[in-house]
Amino acid sequence: MSNRKLVPQAKAGLNKFKMETAKELGVNFTDYNGDLTSRECGSVGGEMVKKMVQQYEENL
Template identity: 30%
Template sequence: MARTNRTVVPESRAMLKQMQYEIASEFGLYGASYGGGMDTEFASELGTVGGAGSTGGTPYLGHLTSRDNGSVGGEITKRLIKQAEQSLFT
């Protein structure tokens, strides 16, 4: 059986992408490619700071390791589970 990573709720795609950039920013992962550790509060600004992001394209993030990217994914999962538990038990 083929494994697919399809989004069950397509409307959540933008929220998940924003969460991804916010967590990566908190971990300090994207700072090196955007001018040396620039800290930003809003995830939407990450794609517009210097490099390919300023032209509207996807910025090159080849300096990130699989471990770094996995830590972001793991944190997203932790936060989503925490939100679900809070909504169930409140």
């Protein structure tokens, strides 16, 4: 499985979404995130997926 974006133009929007979600969770994302734990990074990704699923379900 590839980690490439299906819509490359969405990169800026996804990055903004990631930063907003990290801020809500109290995770300090920066340009360098090597000092963050896997749990912290995973919590941001998991929360992003939850929000995307919730938005999709609301639009059905």
